[in-house]
Amino acid sequence: MNYIGSKHSLRAFIGKHFARLANDGVQTCCDLFAGTGAVGRYFKSRGLRVMANDLQYYAYVLNKAYLEINTPPRFVKLRQALQKTHRQTARGRLAPVPMALALINELPGTRGFLAEHYSPLAKRFYYTQANAEKADAIRSAINAWRAAGIISDREYFYLLCSLLEAIDQVANTASVYGAYLKTFKRSAQRPLQLKPLELTNQVKGCKVFHEDANQLIERIHCDVLYLDPPYNHRQYGANYHVLETIARYDEPQLRGLTGMRDYPRSQYCQPKMAAAALEHLIARAQAKHIFISYNDEGIMSLKQVRDILSLRGSPKTFRQTYARFKADNQRQYKREATVEYLHYVRVTKT
Numbered sequence: 001m002n003y004i005g006s007k008h009s010l011r012a013f014i015g016k017h018f019a020r021l022a023n024d025g026v027q028t029c030c031d032l033f034a035g036t037g038a039v040g041r042y043f044k045s046r047g048l049r050v051m052a053n054d055l056q057y058y059a060y061v062l063n064k065a066y067l068e069i070n071t072p073p074r075f076v077k078l079r080q081a082l083q084k085t086h087r088q089t090a091r092g093r094l095a096p097v098p099m100a101l102a103l104i105n106e107l108p109g110t111r112g113f114l115a116e117h118y119s120p121l122a123k124r125f126y127y128t129q130a131n132a133e134k135a136d137a138i139r140s141a142i143n144a145w146r147a148a149g150i151i152s153d154r155e156y157f158y159l160l161c162s163l164l165e166a167i168d169q170v171a172n173t174a175s176v177y178g179a180y181l182k183t184f185k186r187s188a189q190r191p192l193q194l195k196p197l198e199l200t201n202q203v204k205g206c207k208v209f210h211e212d213a214n215q216l217i218e219r220i221h222c223d224v225l226y227l228d229p230p231y232n233h234r235q236y237g238a239n240y241h242v243l244e245t246i247a248r249y250d251e252p253q254l255r256g257l258t259g260m261r262d263y264p265r266s267q268y269c270q271p272k273m274a275a276a277a278l279e280h281l282i283a284r285a286q287a288k289h290i291f292i293s294y295n296d297e298g299i300m301s302l303k304q305v306r307d308i309l310s311l312r313g314s315p316k317t318f319r320q321t322y323a324r325f326k327a328d329n330q331r332q333y334k335r336e337a338t339v340e341y342l343h344y345v346r347v348t349k350t
């Protein structure tokens, strides 16, 4: 998923410093601002038991699936239920997951909340009407199957994650959901198709939370604490509001042209609050190693972040130039690249 602040392409940079610095038999890691889960998944693939957390429910869903599920569920009851109604479509020798997804992808669309609010039916162009109706059919079926005991919790999060990944691929936006394009771009016209998830099976017992990081920090103990807070004023709740509504499917009150829902405001996006919030977090961290990703366009200066880290030890800072996140290809950006900092402190002060 193309996500503001995603560290997907910085995994090697983070991994290199992690391997060099946190080499004293670490076993657990906490990714407190997990987003798409790119970093947590990377640490899991390196054999660490990962705890992950995010304020947004769609991010919780992605992390639940990628971290807590190790092997593809079998969808036994679901395949039985769907094959009864789609007997003619049963696909020969497909493995359980592709079979379940093939049957789900064939569900006929229904007009529900997503079609009525995020498609041309509402004069909003986030999705074609066909894709929004398909998403409604799948999303409401996922809830109904869970309520009827046809899918387990694991299967529920697997399917929801696959739906979020797939619907993001056909979104008619420049990248974030703060606005939609006026005409449907080619990728948005492709049919919504759920695909199998790429799971890793290196370690069991990963755990995902859905809380404010500054509250969760009081209860978390880990060897490595990885922090990747928002670095500017752009609230994730506003930029990904459509994904939040699909994940929750709670029919919220929507406002304005863009159909925005109410969303939680992160302290890290607010210049007057960000430094105090980070200081609160660092002071309470119960970890041996702390890493923080931040960039040179952030609300907090390099010095502020280093000063806060020095409350717990002697900070080190590593740099990597990184192609800037572009929400819009039409817009002129002042700079093509940003400097990504990775700050590190080995905790020596309590």
Ligand SMILES: C[S@@+](CC[C@H](N)C(=O)[O-])C[C@H]1O[C@@H](n2cnc3c(N)ncnc32)[C@H](O)[C@@H]1O
Residues within 6 Å of the ligand: 003, 004, 005, 006, 007, 008, 032, 033, 034, 035, 036, 037, 038, 039, 053, 054, 055, 056, 059, 211, 212, 213, 214, 228, 229, 230, 231, 236, 237, 266, 267, 268
């Ligand atoms: C820079 S992004 C993280 C990106 C992530 N490392 C990745 O690679 O996808 C910051 C994340 O912090 C979350 N967030 C913001 N404020 C938060 C808070 N107070 N507690 C927990 N999560 C928060 C946002 O929802 C967002 O997903």
